Amino acid sequence: MSADWDVAVVGAGAAGLTAARVAAGAGLRVVAYERLGPGGQLVNLTTLHDHPGGTGPELTAALTAAAEGAGVRLAYAEVTRVQPGPPTRLTTSEGEVTARVVVVAAGLSPGRLGLPGEAELAGRGVSTCAACDGPLFRGRPVAVVGDDEWTATEALELAGHATAVTVLVPGEPRWSAARDRLLAAQQRVEVLTGAAVTALRGEGALSGVAVRTADGERELAVAGVFPFVGRRGPGGLVEGLAADADGRLVPSAGVLVAGDARAGADQTLAAAEADGRAAGEAAVAALAAGAGSLRVVDPTHGVRPEPAGAGAVAASTAAWTDVALFTNSKPNATELLRGLGGRLQAHWALPELGFAAKESASVAADPDQIDWLAQRFKMVLVAVGD
Amino acid sequence: MELERRGVVAPLVVTETFLPLVQAQARARRVDPRLLVVPHPVGGLTPDELAGRVEGAAGDLLRMADEARGRP
Ligand SMILES: Cc1cc2nc3c(=O)[nH]c(=O)nc-3n(C[C@H](O)[C@H](O)[C@H](O)COP(=O)(O)OP(=O)(O)OC[C@H]3O[C@@H](n4cnc5c(N)ncnc54)[C@H](O)[C@@H]3O)c2cc1C
Numbered sequence: 461m462s463a464d465w466d467v468a469v470v471g472a473g474a475a476g477l478t479a480a481r482v483a484a485g486a487g488l489r490v491v492a493y494e495r496l497g498p499g500g501q502l503v504n505l506t507t508l509h510d511h512p513g514g515t516g517p518e519l520t521a522a523l524t525a526a527a528e529g530a531g532v533r534l535a536y537a538e539v540t541r542v543q544p545g546p547p548t549r550l551t552t553s554e555g556e557v558t559a560r561v562v563v564v565a566a567g568l569s570p571g572r573l574g575l576p577g578e579a580e581l582a583g584r585g586v587s588t589c590a591a592c593d594g595p596l597f598r599g600r601p602v603a604v605v606g607d608d609e610w611t612a613t614e615a616l617e618l619a620g621h622a623t624a625v626t627v628l629v630p631g632e633p634r635w636s637a638a639r640d641r642l643l644a645a646q647q648r649v650e651v652l653t654g655a656a657v658t659a660l661r662g663e664g665a666l667s668g669v670a671v672r673t674a675d676g677e678r679e680l681a682v683a684g685v686f687p688f689v690g691r692r693g694p695g696g697l698v699e700g701l702a703a704d705a706d707g708r709l710v711p712s713a714g715v716l717v718a719g720d721a722r723a724g725a726d727q728t729l730a731a732a733e734a735d736g737r738a739a740g741e742a743a744v745a746a747l748a749a750g751a752g753s754l755r756v757v758d759p760t761h762g763v764r765p766e767p768a769g770a771g772a773v774a775a776s777t778a779a780w781t782d783v784a785l786f787t788n789s790k791p792n793a794t795e796l797l798r799g800l801g802g803r804l805q806a807h808w809a810l811p812e813l814g815f816a817a818k819e820s821a822s823v824a825a826d827p828d829q830i831d832w833l834a835q836r837f838k839m840v841l842v843a844v845g846d
Numbered sequence: 847m848e849l850e851r852r853g854v855v856a857p858l859v860v861t862e863t864f865l866p867l868v869q870a871q872a873r874a875r876r877v878d879p880r881l882l883v884v885p886h887p888v889g890g891l892t893p894d895e896l897a898g899r900v901e902g903a904a905g906d907l908l909r910m911a912d913e914a915r916g917r918p
Contacts, residue, residue, distance in 0.1 A: 487890060778854075780915050786849075786856075792889050792896065796859060799900030800882075800907050807908050825848075834852040839911065841882075842849070843859045 463547035465491045467743045468559035469532075470539045470550070470697070473500020474729050475719025475736035476565030477523040477532075482740025483563075484530040488747060491559070493552060495538035498524045500567050501720070502729070506591040509613050511729045516591075519729075539566075542698040544714050561743045563716040564698060564709060565736060568727075572690035573605065577660045585666020585684050590614040594621045597684045603628055603669055605657055606688030608727070612639040614686060619648045626680060628655040628671060630689060660685070693721045716742055778838040784814030786833060786842045793843040801841055814840075847877045855914040857907065861886040880910055 467483045469476045472494035484490040497503065499520030506515050513519035528534065541551040547558040570588040572578065578586055587593040594617055601624040604615045612635040615627045625648055632653055633640065643649050652673060659670040661679070668681045695707030702710040704723040711717040718739035719725060719732040783804060785797040794817070801813045814837055818825050833840050849856035857880040865883055884899045891899065 485887075485889075487887070792891060795893075795896055796884070796888055796899060799897065800859065800903060803900070803904040804907060804911055808911070830848055830852075834849055834854050837854060839855040839857075839914065840849050841859065841907070842856050 463545075463558040463560045465489050465557060465559040466747055467491075467561045467563065468493065468548065468550055468557065469563045469565055470542065470694075471500065471564070471566040471719070471721070472498040472524075472527075472534060473565060473567050473719060473732065474502055474519070474523060475567070475721075475732040475739070476500070476563065477527045478733045478736030479563045479565055479716075479718050479740040479743070480532040480736075481523070481527040481530045482737050483743045484527065484532045486740075486744040488744065490531070491533045491535050491557070492527065493535050493537050493539045493550070495536070495553075497536075498527075498534060504589040504591055507613075507617070508729065509609075513729065539697070542715075544698065544700065546714070548714070561714075561716065561746050562698075563718055563736075563739045563743060564694060564721055565718040565732075565739070566694040566697065567720045568691040568693055568706075568708070570691065571606065571687035573657055573660070573685075573687045574690055575657065575660050577662075581660055581662065581666050584664065585662060585682075586660070587684060587686055588688065590617040590686060593684070594618050597622045599623055600683035601626070601681065602684035602686065603657075603671075603680060603682045604686045604688070605630070607631060607634050608688065609635045609639060610727075611635065611688045612643055614688065615649055616642055616646060618684075618686065619646045622684070623648065625649045626682070627651045628657060628669075629653045630656060657685070657687075693723070778836060780808070780838050781810055782814065782837045783808070783810055783839045783841070784816060784833060784837045786816045786840050787818070797841055797843050804841070847879050850877055850879055855880070855911070857882050857910055859884060859903070861888055880914070882907055882910070 466488035467490045469480045469490065469492040472492045476492055477498060480490045480492040502516040502520045504516065508516060508519065537552040537554040539550050539552050542562055543549040547560055548562040550557050550559065598621045600622060602618055602622045603626045604611055604618065605628045607629045611627065615625050619625045627649060629651060643651060654674050656672045657669050658672050660666060661668040666683060666685060668679055669685055671678055671680050692706055693703060693708030695703030695709065698709065698715055701712060701715055708723040709717045709721055710723045716739040718735040720727050722735060725731060725735065785801045787793040787797050805813055816829055816833055859882045861884055882903050884903050888899060
């Protein structure tokens with residue numbers, strides 16, 4: 461099967477950049493289509509919660525550099541149609557291309573209330589980015605609409621600027637108990653459950669919203685409203701591919717879906733990266749067809765990072781004769797480590813070297829394995845990435 | 847990186863291409879790993895080419911190891 465690309469990725473957010481990087485790192489010809497700029501949702505985030513990646517822009521820069529460094533071609537165009545193959549045919553704003561495998565990592569659309577006047581008021585009180593627009597509402601009240609973890613974090617961020625933040629939850633909150641405690645501790649935040657926004661008020665700029673709750677309809681005077689409801693996946697983009705009620709795609713043979721765009725996805729950065737990595741590996745596996753694409757992969761990938769400020773813990777009691785190699789089970793990683801380990805063994809006249817291997821790069825390193833290495837060895841040589 | 851945090855000397859073998867990513871991950875984890883950088887790629891190399899990678903990195907590894915152990 462001849463095709464323009466081995467792998468075409470739709471969307472260069474956390475999931476797409478990771479998938480593309482993994483596939484290109486294995487020597488495949490990879491293009492990643494992005495209609496805006498790389499990073500996706502990440503570029504809107506300053507503080508990243510539940511993720512060790514610094515700020516959104518920093519993580520974007522790192523993911524983009526890694527993808528480009530691995531040989532990914534970033535193409536700034538919108539993909540408007542995907543026809544599964546072989547080869548898969550992609551219609552883009554820059555023309556048609558073919559690929560042997562496609563990874564759809566197009567994320568979700570921004571939040572939307574679906575009310576009259578919403579489009580006209582975008583940027584004039586209606587926003588989906590607290591980090592970008594929060595400061596505009598300093599000293600004024602705002603509302604946030606949604607029920608998930610990120611609705612809560614956005615509300616907390618806005619509480620740093622606005623005089624009052626009313627969180628309008630359509631049903632019951634789905635955010636974690638920890639986030640709930642933070643909201644409860646914020647004097648400026650009020651959470652209304654079973655609340656539906658029925659109208660936007662204001663000419664030229666938002667002046668309020670109409671809200672219906674079990675107690676009836678009321679007017680809420682706010683200068684800003686931040687909707688995190690109504691986000692939709694790329695349903696309909698891929699011919700013949702099923703989608704859930706929110707337009708998120710159900711992967712099927714020949715079409716890989718990664719990140720928020722996938723039905724059932726966790727909608728966190730960690731999940732998007734793990735999904736991207738798995739999709740990249742699945743693309744490599746699909747195209748491997750016996751080719752020797754051996755790679756050294758990061759055996760520590762997925763190990764839960766420590767919270768900021770956590771210091772080093774006590775050194776193990778192992779001696780300098782206790783040295784081990786820790787690798788993924790891919791043969792070339794093992795050989796590289798054995799070669800280097802052999803030199804050290806000769807240099808220090810070590811009787812033997814310990815050895816541990818992580819089974820798959822896409823799963824977290826087994827904490828027990830890390831425990832064992834940490835307790836038993838003074839030095840461990842780790843193979844990370846090619 | 848987790849191992850180093852637990853007091854184990856844990857040099858990471860990384861190719862040039864992935865150096866920025868590993869450094870970004872390290873910054874995010876607030877650790878300063880010992881890095882052993884080898885030319886990209888590693889996968890798919892012949893035994894001779896692989897031996898070249900070992901040759902190229904061995905000097906750095908031994909220096910790093912001696913330093914960690916406190917030996918000249
Ligand atoms: C307000 C908010 C705050 C959040 N905060 C956190 C947090 O603190 N911690 C955390 O872990 N998670 C957080 N999340 C979740 C996290 O941001 C997402 O799960 C993750 O970024 C999803 O990555 P993705 O690559 O799947 O999708 P996206 O980041 O949405 O990327 C998809 C990309 O595809 C592009 N695209 C879409 N369609 C096409 C097309 N047809 N052609 C070409 N390009 C296309 C888009 O432009 C976009 O760049 C937050 C989410 C929100 C909404």
